[in-house]
Amino acid sequence: MASYQQLDRHLVAVDCIIIGFKDGQLNLLLIRRDLEPYRGEWSLMGGFLRAAESLDEAATRVLLELTNLSNVYLEQFHTFGSVDRDPGERILSAGYFALVDQVKASQQLSPDYSAHWVPLTDVPPLIFDHNEMVRLALRRLRHRAKHEPVGFELLQEQFTLSQLLKLYEAIFGQAIDPGNFRRRLRKMDYLEQLDQKDFKDSKRGAWLYRFDAQRYEQAYDQGIPFFLKP
Amino acid sequence: MASYQQLDRHLVAVDCIIIGFKDGQLNLLLIRRDLEPYRGEWSLMGGFLRAAESLDEAATRVLLELTNLSNVYLEQFHTFGSVDRDPGERILSAGYFALVDQVKASQQLSPDYSAHWVPLTDVPPLIFDHNEMVRLALRRLRHRAKHEPVGFELLQEQFTLSQLLKLYEAIFGQAIDPGNFRRRLRKMDYLEQLDQKDFKDSKRGAWLYRFDAQRYEQAYDQGIPFFLKP
DNA sequence: ACAAAAGTGTTTTTCTTACACCCATGA
DNA sequence: TCATGGGTGTAAGAAAAACACTTTTGT
Numbered sequence: 001m002a003s004y005q006q007l008d009r010h011l012v013a014v015d016c017i018i019i020g021f022k023d024g025q026l027n028l029l030l031i032r033r034d035l036e037p038y039r040g041e042w043s044l045m046g047g048f049l050r051a052a053e054s055l056d057e058a059a060t061r062v063l064l065e066l067t068n069l070s071n072v073y074l075e076q077f078h079t080f081g082s083v084d085r086d087p088g089e090r091i092l093s094a095g096y097f098a099l100v101d102q103v104k105a106s107q108q109l110s111p112d113y114s115a116h117w118v119p120l121t122d123v124p125p126l127i128f129d130h131n132e133m134v135r136l137a138l139r140r141l142r143h144r145a146k147h148e149p150v151g152f153e154l155l156q157e158q159f160t161l162s163q164l165l166k167l168y169e170a171i172f173g174q175a176i177d178p179g180n181f182r183r184r185l186r187k188m189d190y191l192e193q194l195d196q197k198d199f200k201d202s203k204r205g206a207w208l209y210r211f212d213a214q215r216y217e218q219a220y221d222q223g224i225p226f227f228l229k230p
Numbered sequence: 231m232a233s234y235q236q237l238d239r240h241l242v243a244v245d246c247i248i249i250g251f252k253d254g255q256l257n258l259l260l261i262r263r264d265l266e267p268y269r270g271e272w273s274l275m276g277g278f279l280r281a282a283e284s285l286d287e288a289a290t291r292v293l294l295e296l297t298n299l300s301n302v303y304l305e306q307f308h309t310f311g312s313v314d315r316d317p318g319e320r321i322l323s324a325g326y327f328a329l330v331d332q333v334k335a336s337q338q339l340s341p342d343y344s345a346h347w348v349p350l351t352d353v354p355p356l357i358f359d360h361n362e363m364v365r366l367a368l369r370r371l372r373h374r375a376k377h378e379p380v381g382f383e384l385l386q387e388q389f390t391l392s393q394l395l396k397l398y399e400a401i402f403g404q405a406i407d408p409g410n411f412r413r414r415l416r417k418m419d420y421l422e423q424l425d426q427k428d429f430k431d432s433k434r435g436a437w438l439y440r441f442d443a444q445r446y447e448q449a450y451d452q453g454i455p456f457f458l459k460p
Numbered sequence: 461a462c463a464a465a466a467g468t469g470t471t472t473t474t475c476t477t478a479c480a481c482c483c484a485t486g487a
Numbered sequence: 488t489c490a491t492g493g494g495t496g497t498a499a500g501a502a503a504a505a506c507a508c509t510t511t512t513g514t
Contacts, residue, residue: 010242
């Protein structure tokens, strides 16, 4: 077995860009940092990588600590490795973005971190390079949303097509023609129309749908990729 | 300033998936590992992250050591963080893929690593999770090649449209209609047709082109994105 | 003359886009 | 009855796919 005594060892963290959606708006879950330096400043939720866990496990743990959610869409998008990104000591950080059901998450937020949702269109200055992390995560989200059915992670299990439309308008930051949007969705067999309607937003009521992951897999295997654009 | 005495510190490496193109084939530059365990096995070129360098700098250095090339297209695509990916000791690794001019690189390869080019369609078993790294890198390359003009990094500065066609066929692993491919390229003003022809592959000769990065930037800023598909 | 690579044109079909239109219902 | 959100249909145009066709030149 090799000996690596003489090599540099590094502190490694994970930081989570936790994204939710509510009232037609994408939101980001931030905390107030409780360590020096910059105690009390806005920060992403993060944590240090432990010897016995993988990066993915660390991100999952950190997300669980704050939101008490598991089985969440979580994707590593970039590892930030500048020498001086943290002015205190050098820390590498793997950035993960998480797509959560904001309603569910809000109900069970840990009180230990002074966490708050802020609109993704209006993110305050964050510590270190966290603003850059958010920018990159958002870019990745836009891309994923186009090519993979990840949007549903941000909605309740049952949703109306209008809600989905508003979600995509928020993600892409531009208006989408409702007629054309609906037609594209109609072709997706894996969007299952339920027998219930939602009456929150209209008198007539809008049909509720759910995303059937299993049926999507089948479609995907048959070479029908997901695609939705602005 | 905070004290992080009690936290776990980690060995961090970078591994480079170095991709070249020659005679209609994509190739991968591998070395014979010179450390135990697995001395002599096929491996990606890699190196440990030093205290005073960023991840990007480490990848650049590692690439330079082997190929003596700088100013190369280099992109981080994923950081691999399983606890037991290296059976010796835990090592995190940031994966970078590099697109190089294989002709140029081959001329100046460092003799210290027993490096060899192997066809990307026929990669031998590699140490650790390196095969998985290659798989992910290739997936990312396919994506980049579609949406960004990175293919040119794999060709000499001057190239014919036939060479470009063969490159894209190799990247996507499928035949492309030459007529339609040419038409798409004709619309890209940033492909500058030179006054010379190449006579290596045909008697008639094929016009040489070069990619004008500056003109591409202009087109991009005007909202004309690069797009080429199989 | 003909094989082989280089390069151009044209037709057919498919997909987008833009927008007009109908439906249901509570105030 | 009319404003509002929900939902469908369609005609014009753009873009992709398929493929026939011409050019050039060494053998």
